[in-house]
Amino acid sequence: MSQTDVLAGLAEILEEVAGVDPTDVTPEKTFIDDLDVDSLSMVEVVVAAEEKFGVKIPDDDVKTLKTVGDAVSYIQKAGIAA
Amino acid sequence: MTRSPRRVVVTGLGATTPLGGDVASTWEGLLAGRSGVRTLTEDWIETVPVHIAAPLAAEPPLGRVEARKLDRTQQMALVAAREAWADAGSPEVDPLRLQACVGSGIGGVLTLLSQHDVLREQGSRKVTPHVVPMLMPNGPAATVGLAFGAKGGVRAPVSACASGTEAIALAYDLIKFGRADVIIAGGTEAAIHPLPIAGFAQMQALSRRNDDPTVASRPFDKGRDGFVLGEGAGILVLESEEHARARGARIYGYLAGAGISADAYHVAAPEPNGAGAARAVAEALETGELAPGDVAHVNAHATSTPVGDLAESKALYLALGSAAGEAAVTATKSMTGHLLGAAGAVEAVATVLAMQQCVVPATRNLDALDDEIELDVVRIDNRKISSGAALSNSFGFGGHDVCLAFTPA
Numbered sequence: 001m002s003q004t005d006v007l008a009g010l011a012e013i014l015e016e017v018a019g020v021d022p023t024d025v026t027p028e029k030t031f032i033d034d035l036d037v038d039s040l041s042m043v044e045v046v047v048a049a050e051e052k053f054g055v056k057i058p059d060d061d062v063k064t065l066k067t068v069g070d071a072v073s074y075i076q077k078a079g080i081a082a
Numbered sequence: 083m084t085r086s087p088r089r090v091v092v093t094g095l096g097a098t099t100p101l102g103g104d105v106a107s108t109w110e111g112l113l114a115g116r117s118g119v120r121t122l123t124e125d126w127i128e129t130v131p132v133h134i135a136a137p138l139a140a141e142p143p144l145g146r147v148e149a150r151k152l153d154r155t156q157q158m159a160l161v162a163a164r165e166a167w168a169d170a171g172s173p174e175v176d177p178l179r180l181q182a183c184v185g186s187g188i189g190g191v192l193t194l195l196s197q198h199d200v201l202r203e204q205g206s207r208k209v210t211p212h213v214v215p216m217l218m219p220n221g222p223a224a225t226v227g228l229a230f231g232a233k234g235g236v237r238a239p240v241s242a243c244a245s246g247t248e249a250i251a252l253a254y255d256l257i258k259f260g261r262a263d264v265i266i267a268g269g270t271e272a273a274i275h276p277l278p279i280a281g282f283a284q285m286q287a288l289s290r291r292n293d294d295p296t297v298a299s300r301p302f303d304k305g306r307d308g309f310v311l312g313e314g315a316g317i318l319v320l321e322s323e324e325h326a327r328a329r330g331a332r333i334y335g336y337l338a339g340a341g342i343s344a345d346a347y348h349v350a351a352p353e354p355n356g357a358g359a360a361r362a363v364a365e366a367l368e369t370g371e372l373a374p375g376d377v378a379h380v381n382a383h384a385t386s387t388p389v390g391d392l393a394e395s396k397a398l399y400l401a402l403g404s405a406a407g408e409a410a411v412t413a414t415k416s417m418t419g420h421l422l423g424a425a426g427a428v429e430a431v432a433t434v435l436a437m438q439q440c441v442v443p444a445t446r447n448l449d450a451l452d453d454e455i456e457l458d459v460v461r462i463d464n465r466k467i468s469s470g471a472a473l474s475n476s477f478g479f480g481g482h483d484v485c486l487a488f489t490p491a
Contacts, residue, residue, distance in 0.1 A: 019147030041151075043211040050207075 001053065001079055006072045013048045017041055027069030035068075055079055090257045091326045092334040092488070094170025094319030095431045096162035096268075100312050100418050103140030104165055108428070109435050111139075112414055112443040113464055117296035119310050119419050122274070130279045132288045134295040136312030136419030137274055151212045152225060153190035154272035158315035158424075159222035160229055163266050167230060170319035171331055179263040181234040182227035183253045184317070185245030187423030187478065188273050190217035195277055222270045223249075226317075234262050240423075242478030243385075245269050246316060247426030251340035251484050253320045254369075263325040268317035268427035279311060285350060287387060299420070300447035301384035301413030302391050302459050309385040312419030316427030318434070334434050338471065338489040339370025345481030352390050352477060356397030359475065362483035363401035366473060370487040374405035377487075378470025379442055381433040382457075383477045384413035385420045394475060395455040397483075410467050411457045412436075416446040426476030430486055437472040437488050441465065 001009075011025035018037045031037040037045060046057050049071070055078035057065075065071045097104065100118025101111030111118070118136040127133050142149070142157040149157055163184075167173075193216040200208050215221055220238035227236035235256075239248040246269015253267035282288045289308040291298035299310040318337075326333055343365065345358035352359070367374065380398065384391050391413075398406040414432050421428055436442050441464050448461040474486045 017147075017150075019145070040211040040215075047207060 001076065003072055003076065006053065006075050007068070009052050010049065010068060010071060013045055013052065017044045017048060025068055027067065027072060029068050030066050031068070049075060053079060087258045088260060089323040090254050090337040091321050091323045092318055092337055092434050093321045093326050093331045094166040095334065095434065096164065096166030096169060096317040097315065097428050097431050098138055098140065098142065098158050098161050099314040099421070099428055100136035100139055105431060107139070109432070112417055112432055113441070115417065115444060115446050117417055117446065118312065119295040119298055121295050126276045130276045130283060132279050132283050132290060133292040134298055134310060135274045136310055138313055151216070153193040153216040153221055155186050155190055155270045156216065156222045156225040158272060159184050159270035159317065160225050162268065162315040162317040163226045163229065166266065166317040166319045173264055173321065173329060173331065175264045177231045177233040179234055180230065180232040181236065181253070181256060181262040181265045182223050182230065182232040183237045183239065183249040183265055183267040184223035184226050185239040185241070185249035185269045185423050186219055186222055187240070187242045187245050187271055188278065189219035190221055191273050191278060192275055193217045195275060226266055230266060232266065241482035242480050243420070243422050243425055244476040244478035244482040244484045245423035247430065247474065247476035247484040247486060248342060248482065250318060250320070250337070250427065250430055250486055251342050254337050254340040257320055257322050263322050265320045266317060267320050268315065269424040270315035271422040271424040272313045273422060274311060274313050282311065289386065297447045299386045299416050301382065301386045301416050301445060302452055302455050302457070303448045304450045304452050306386045306388060306391065308387055309415065310419035312421045314421045314428055315424050316431045318427070318430055333491045334438050335491045336489045337486060339366040339368065339372060339487035341365025341369065341485045343483045345483065347481055349481070350479045352393040354389065354393055356393045356400055358481060359394060359397035359477055359483040360400035362485040363397060363473065363475065366485035366487040370471070370489065372471050372487055374402040375408070376471045377402060377405060377409045377473055378467050379433070379436055379472040380409045380411045381429045381436070381472070381474040382411050382413050383475040385415055390477070392452065392454055395457050398457060407456060407458055409458065410442045410465055411459045412442050413445045413459070414443060416448070426474060426484065429474050429476070433472045433474040434488055437490055440467050440469055442467055
């Protein structure tokens with residue numbers, strides 16, 4: 001899946017779960033500080049992303065995903081591995 | 083901290099009920115004698131023997147993202163608290179002197195049960211990470227405390243159908259003895275679901291008038307056969323008189339006294355002679371420095387159960403003596419149904435307005451007063467009353483008895 005597709009998919013999830021404006025969802029943004037997604041909502045984002053992209057994101061790895069860009073790369077790699 | 087007891091005033095009111103989405107529409111509904119009870123159309127309705135309830139008149143007007151992290155009890159409490167806060171003129175208050183006291187009888191039972199379904203059907207990974215803060219009984223108090231930055235304390239009394247009233251009684255003590263200047267206090271409940279309905283039905287506590295919903299809730303009537311389950315929230319902004327006067331707030335009246343007692347008789351049945359409830363009424367008068375003859379109006383707990391209504395009548399006579407027969411009594415549950423932990427908070431709102439406007443909404447569906455009930459229950463037409471103290475009673479499973487005493491400004 002292309003970077004653009006993953007980014008668009010994440011933007012949809014973030015809007016659904018946390019009301020984030022899709023135009024704010026760019027690779028350099030941090031989930032917690034920039035997009036105001038708290039740790040509980042981040043769990044929802046991860047579960048929705050696993051379903052949408054058909055990947056597994058273990059809890060230990062979630063902690064390493066600080067920015068939207070981190071998540072996009074992770075999902076792309078996990079997608080290839082799957 | 084102020085050492086001498088201070089007087090407590092009511093400066094803001096908020097509600098969302100089966101009669102309306104705010105205080106004005108609820109009060110208009112009470113004066114018009116409207117019923118909030120209707121036949122349920124949910125797909126599960128045939129699984130339970132009771133098909134009627136009193137749902138909210140208006141869905142909580144919250145944004146989608148805000149709503150999805152909040153149980154319905156929290157949503158309703160937030161809506162009522164926002165109304166009450168605005169009604170109080172959005173008080174400027176030191177956050178350390180602001181508290182929230184919001185009770186619920188059952189807490190986030192809709193979330194608990196729906197997420198249990200998710201767990202069983204879809205597995206633990208699909209359980210929402212918000213489930214614990216949504217189902218915990220202190221959730222609504224926490225939601226309200228967060229919304230208004232109440233850093234002085236957030237409290238959540240749980241005493242079944244007396245919860246909201248006990249939250250107000252607790253707030254009374256906290257302000258009176260100087261532990262807070264402003265408290266957002268009340269109750270909330272959302273339990274229209276087959277499990278609570280089945281449970282209350284098994285206790286023989288619910289009316290079975292499935293074919294005639296609007297006349298099913300009939301407190302004090304000979305033909306009463308149980309309560310009608312309702313949902314909603316009521317919130318009062320309570321304030322020390324000193325704080326309210328200093329900011330020039332509009333004052334509805336005083337919360338002059340509050341009484342809390344317990345039957346220690348049975349976990350669900352009221353003490354038949356009303357002795358426990360009478361102690362709560364007596365304490366409300368005593369703390370408010372009131373005499374029985376000062377009481378012009380009583381908003382009774384009166385849920386429409388055969389034993390409960392009779393015990394309350396006896397309790398009022400025990401506490402007030404012959405003055406019990408002089409007060410204009412009403413049972414607004416005849417219109418709202420029984421909002422469990424929110425009931426007393428919504429009724430406190432109605433009591434304050436009745437006292438302030440000197441008009442008591444008539445009890446509906448009271449065709450023939452029970453021969454054993456000797457109260458002056460207002461029926462058919464609303465009644466003008468002279469200015470005086472007003473009581474609001476709430477009792478709950480567990481033997482909880484709470485009474486609030488309001489006096490005019």
